Amino acid sequence: MKYVKTSTFLLLLTFLGSSLFAQITTVYNSSTTWTVPANVNSIGVRIWGASGGLGGQDCGAGCTNAAASNVGFVSATFSVTPGNVIGIYPGRVGTTGTSAATNTGGGAGGISTYTTAYNGGRGGNAGPTGSSGGGGGGGSASVLTIAGTVRVVAAGAGGGGGMANQAGSGLPGSNTYVANGTSNTGGNGTSSTADGGGGGGGGGGHYGGAGGTIYNVTGETAGNGGRIGANLVVTPTSTTTNGNTAWVATGGRIEITYTITVPVTWLSFTAAKQQNGTVLLKWSTATESGAKDYVVQRSTNGTDWENLGTVNAAGNTQNESHYSFEDQAVNNVNYHYRLEQRDLDGVTSYSKIVTVRGSGNRLAGINPNPVINGSATLVLNHAAEVTIYNSTGAVLLRKKYAAGEHNLNLNNFRPGAYFLRAGEEKLSFIVK
Numbered sequence: 001m002k003y004v005k006t007s008t009f010l011l012l013l014t015f016l017g018s019s020l021f022a023q024i025t026t027v028y029n030s031s032t033t034w035t036v037p038a039n040v041n042s043i044g045v046r047i048w049g050a051s052g053g054l055g056g057q058d059c060g061a062g063c064t065n066a067a068a069s070n071v072g073f074v075s076a077t078f079s080v081t082p083g084n085v086i087g088i089y090p091g092r093v094g095t096t097g098t099s100a101a102t103n104t105g106g107g108a109g110g111i112s113t114y115t116t117a118y119n120g121g122r123g124g125n126a127g128p129t130g131s132s133g134g135g136g137g138g139g140s141a142s143v144l145t146i147a148g149t150v151r152v153v154a155a156g157a158g159g160g161g162g163m164a165n166q167a168g169s170g171l172p173g174s175n176t177y178v179a180n181g182t183s184n185t186g187g188n189g190t191s192s193t194a195d196g197g198g199g200g201g202g203g204g205g206h207y208g209g210a211g212g213t214i215y216n217v218t219g220e221t222a223g224n225g226g227r228i229g230a231n232l233v234v235t236p237t238s239t240t241t242n243g244n245t246a247w248v249a250t251g252g253r254i255e256i257t258y259t260i261t262v263p264v265t266w267l268s269f270t271a272a273k274q275q276n277g278t279v280l281l282k283w284s285t286a287t288e289s290g291a292k293d294y295v296v297q298r299s300t301n302g303t304d305w306e307n308l309g310t311v312n313a314a315g316n317t318q319n320e321s322h323y324s325f326e327d328q329a330v331n332n333v334n335y336h337y338r339l340e341q342r343d344l345d346g347v348t349s350y351s352k353i354v355t356v357r358g359s360g361n362r363l364a365g366i367n368p369n370p371v372i373n374g375s376a377t378l379v380l381n382h383a384a385e386v387t388i389y390n391s392t393g394a395v396l397l398r399k400k401y402a403a404g405e406h407n408l409n410l411n412n413f414r415p416g417a418y419f420l421r422a423g424e425e426k427l428s429f430i431v432k
Contacts, residue, residue: 025257028088031113034256036084038345039290042237044257047074047154049091049142051247052120053107055160055170055200055223056097056133062167065096065160068136069173069228070244071252072155072205076236078146087145089114090252091154094123094137094201097162101126105134109186109201110156110251114143117184117204120156121211124189124198124223133162133170135189135212135223138201142252153232154252155205155244156186161212161223162197169217170197173225175244180208180227187211189226196221205229260347264291264313267320271337271354277369279327279356281337288314288321295340296325302336302353313341331365331379364422366408370430374411380404384422391417 026034036043048071055066080086091110098105109120123135136159144152158173180187186202189211199212200223209227233242269283281296291313297305308329314321327335339351364386365379378386380403388397396413413431420427 023257023259025255028254029090029251031089034086034088036080036082036086037260038082039260040082040258041080042077042258043080044077045074045144045152046255047142047144047152048245048247048253049154049156049203049205049229050093050110050120050139050252051250052139052157052159052173052200052203052226053094053096053123053136055136055225056101056105056126056162056197057099058132058163058165058197059100060165064163064168066136066163066170066200066223066225067160067172068094068139069158069203069225070175071139071157071247072141072229072231073245074152074154074231074233074242075240076152076233077238078151079237080146084147086256087148088254089143090254091118091140091142091156091204092251094120094139094156094159097123097134097136097159097198099133100131101134102131103128105162106189106191106198107134107137107159107201109137110140110204112140112143112204118143118153119185120159120204121180121186121188121201121208121226123159123201124162124211124214125191126162126197127192127195127221130165130195130220132164132192132195132220133197135162135198135200135226136160138186138203138209138226141184141204141229142254144254150232151234153206155209155229155231156203157247158186158203158209158212158226158228159189159200161189161200161225164196164217164220164222166217166222169222171222171224173200174227176227177230178210178227179230180210183208186226186229189223190214192221194221197223199223200226202226203229206232264288264341266351269339269351269354271356273356277330279330279335281325281327282323283339283351284320284322286320287318289316290344291315292342292344294323295342297338297340298327299336300333305338329368331367364420364425364427366420366427366429370432371410372432374409374413376408376410378406378408380406380422387421389419
């Protein structure tokens with residue numbers, strides 16, 4: 001089944017002896033399942049039941065809709081085992097009662113995405129004479145399972161009562177729970193047998209809420225709101241909230257939060273330009289647990305990154321580990337470097353960013369150096385005449401180039417050392 005979710009990834013990164021960890025929160029608005037990843041032994045959940053429908057109007061007096069009740073809300077943590085399947089079943093909203101209805105108009109109860117046992121009750125119909133408002137349907141419950149066992153039920157809201165021909169006569173759903181017997185389904189609202197509005201449907205829950213009744217008002221009847229359903233929380237590690245809360249007229253919602261400790265304790269990460277023009281990267285860790293490798297990445301703008309190479313991690317150690325990587329394909333520009341650290345469980349995190357600054361006064365550069373496969377890129381900060389010659393001084397190429405990057409075809413150059421002059425600037429390169 002398709003579902004809608006949003007994710008928030010909070011990465012907390014500290015060097016100099018502090019651990020790296022990631023806290024992930026995923027929001028679900030439709031039913032699905034989620035498998036607990038490796039190294040996760042606890043999850044936090046926040047679960048809202050579905051809203052009920054509004055009570056219908058009688059526009060002969062004071063066109064208003066009676067509001068649904070609050071929804072059930074649970075905030076708790078649970079112990080889990082990697083590989084556990086978490087069932088995620090947000091409830092669905094009840095339908096608003098029809099306005100100015102006769103002998104009909106009760107809103108449909110919300111249908112549960114887990115099982116119809118947790119449906120909201122139907123709103124009561126308006127009476128057979130005149131035109132009044134039907135009761136709103138109750139919302140269905142939201143359900144969360146762990147390894148196939150129901151662990152949380154967040155109750156659906158009771159629907160609003162239908163209005164008679166008197167302003168404000170349809171009463172809102174009630175936040176006080178009254179059971180619909182022992183059923184998980186909310187009770188149906190009472191339908192009027194005379195002129196007037198029907199009662200609101202009860203919300204689904206661990207025990208469904210009772211449907212709203214009707215009461216007399218100026219010779220007609222008006223609907224009482226339905227009752228909120230009951231929550232259920234089974235063997236949590238801790239419970240922060242088990243109650244109800246105001247909620248917009250929408251379906252249920254389930255949030256799951258968990259924390260993954262990234263298995264590296266960082267000590268340092270540095271980058272320094274060498275006399276031969278390369279950049280030497282060095283980094284060290286205090287401890288590692290399940291670390292796979294480090295991908296060295298480079299950027300010229302701090303946004304777009306390219307992979308330069310991979311260095312295997314020590315993996316599992318309580319001792320300091322030291323690493324290095326030399327970037328040879330450099331020009332005289334500013335470079336930003338970072339490390340993508342990958343562990344054996346597929347979790348990825350990033351180091352801080354370090355920068356090596358170019359001097360800004362060199363005219364030309366050639367990349368890569370050494371040249372491999374007969375192709376290189378000439379980089380010119382200004383237009384210039386370029387001359388390439390070998391170690392004996394023989395000129396092999398002389399051409400004027402505009403500022404920018406230019407491809408050089410060096411397939412006919414034998415392996416060895418060569419020299420390039422651009423204006424008054426000289427540089428050497430090697431062809432392999």
